Amino acid sequence: MSQDHYTSPVPPPPAGAPGGVPPVASAVPPAPATRKRSGGRLTALILGWTALTAGVLTLAGLSAYLWLTHEQWVDQNDALRAEALEMGESLAVARSDAEAAEQSLDEVSAQLTEAKSTISEFANTDANASDDLVYAEDLIERMIVCIDEQADLADHLRESWRYTTESLRAVEANIDEYCSTLEEAWEEYEAER
Amino acid sequence: MRRTPLAVALATGTLAIAGCAPLPTAPQELPATFIPEVEAPSPWPEMPVGEDGFTVVERVAVRVSAVTCDSYQTGSAWVLDENTVVTNRHVVEDAVEIELTSYDGRHYTGTSSVLDATADLALVTIDGTFPEAATIAQDPAEQGEQLYVVGYPEGDILTTTPATFQGQAPETLGEGQDDIDVLWAEIKQGNSGSPLADVNGEVVGVIYAGNDGGGASSVTHESLMDFLTDESTHEPNEAACSW
Numbered sequence: 001m002s003q004d005h006y007t008s009p010v011p012p013p014p015a016g017a018p019g020g021v022p023p024v025a026s027a028v029p030p031a032p033a034t035r036k037r038s039g040g041r042l043t044a045l046i047l048g049w050t051a052l053t054a055g056v057l058t059l060a061g062l063s064a065y066l067w068l069t070h071e072q073w074v075d076q077n078d079a080l081r082a083e084a085l086e087m088g089e090s091l092a093v094a095r096s097d098a099e100a101a102e103q104s105l106d107e108v109s110a111q112l113t114e115a116k117s118t119i120s121e122f123a124n125t126d127a128n129a130s131d132d133l134v135y136a137e138d139l140i141e142r143m144i145v146c147i148d149e150q151a152d153l154a155d156h157l158r159e160s161w162r163y164t165t166e167s168l169r170a171v172e173a174n175i176d177e178y179c180s181t182l183e184e185a186w187e188e189y190e191a192e193r
Numbered sequence: 194m195r196r197t198p199l200a201v202a203l204a205t206g207t208l209a210i211a212g213c214a215p216l217p218t219a220p221q222e223l224p225a226t227f228i229p230e231v232e233a234p235s236p237w238p239e240m241p242v243g244e245d246g247f248t249v250v251e252r253v254a255v256r257v258s259a260v261t262c263d264s265y266q267t268g269s270a271w272v273l274d275e276n277t278v279v280t281n282r283h284v285v286e287d288a289v290e291i292e293l294t295s296y297d298g299r300h301y302t303g304t305s306s307v308l309d310a311t312a313d314l315a316l317v318t319i320d321g322t323f324p325e326a327a328t329i330a331q332d333p334a335e336q337g338e339q340l341y342v343v344g345y346p347e348g349d350i351l352t353t354t355p356a357t358f359q360g361q362a363p364e365t366l367g368e369g370q371d372d373i374d375v376l377w378a379e380i381k382q383g384n385s386g387s388p389l390a391d392v393n394g395e396v397v398g399v400i401y402a403g404n405d406g407g408g409a410s411s412v413t414h415e416s417l418m419d420f421l422t423d424e425s426t427h428e429p430n431e432a433a434c435s436w
């Protein structure tokens with residue numbers, strides 16, 4: 001049993017080491033430690049690459065998400081802009097129509113007011129003319145009474161022997177007063193026409 | 194060098210986690226329309242207007258011309274039904290002739306009239322037929338309410354005058370009379386008998402007096418309704434002139 005069969009690729013102790021051949025017990029342990037270190041490095045490497053891959057994939061997903069979201073916002077912005085332009089155009093047309101309608105309404109309203117005023121003026125003129133006519137007819141009727149009374153007075157004067165002078169003068173004064181009042185009323189009426 | 198992948202992974206993970214928090218969300222769905230449904234604004238309260246542009250009260254306001262044995266006077270009235278108008282007692286009392294003219298110039302002649310024993314009211318019956326009549330309000334006016342006096346001040350052109358209802362007060366012009374409505378309104382002689390109407394064009398009283406200070410009085414809604422429903426208060430209006 002050669003010692004070489006059991007030796008691993010562990011390098012021989014350096015020449016000139018104290019004691020020459022190292023103790024058997026201290027020559028075996030280094031072999032498992034080297035294996036562990038090598039396995040850990042591999043694991044770390046795998047983990048690192050896995051994480052890196054995951055990170056890259058995450059970033060790629062995030063980028064895709066951001067791109068899609070951005071596209072949706074852009075699309076919506078376009079839609080909103082188009083809608084706003086359409087509404088602005090509609091608003092401008094509606095405002096223009098409203099202004100035209102308002103102007104037309106003002107004109108019609110003014111015409112209606114004018115027509116109402118004309119109707120009222122005619123009705124008022126007519127009513128006042130009717131009042132004047134009634135008044136004039138009354139005056140004429142009373143003037144006829146005045147004339148009749150004067151005629152009666154003239155008859156009485158022709159038969160003056162039947163009445164006292166005082167009574168005749170009193171009647172004459174009454175008739176004169178009545179007739180002069182009518183005359184004044186008529187002149188006033190003529191002046192107001 | 195051996196820790197580099199781990200550091201990269203950690204950094205990437207941290208970035209990924211940190212980036213999740215402020216991630217922008219997708220925009221919400223746009224509504225079908227941006228124009229909301231709105232109710233049409235209620236029109237400013239104005240008296241209803243007929244086809245010819247005159248208000249419903251103007252269309253039933255009548256000019257009264259009365260001749261008594263010793264005077265000529267004008268006033269206003271309003272159409273109660275197809276052949277009757279309401280006016281003031283003092284407008285037609287002792288009249289031997291009553292002529293009426295509508296807002297559009299139609300002429301009518303009063304054939305008979307009755308007077309109210311307790312309020313300044315009268316009914317005049319005409320020889321023809323009125324095309325439309327006034328509507329009397331269900332309830333009296335309220336304090337501060339905007340009203341309108343529609344009549345023929347000074348026997349002149351048809352005029353609508355705004356009035357504000359102040360409240361009721363005892364009658365001081367006559368004895369044993371009903372309470373009266375007190376108003377702020379610029380009325381003139383000739384407005385006597387004018388309908389006092391609310392914004393709906395319904396009659397709430399009858400104008401019968403005013404002063405230069407902008408105060409006016411009207412027969413109350415209650416007195417009007419009593420007069421119209423209780424014929425026992427009606428007195429004949431008869432006059433005979435010596436000439």
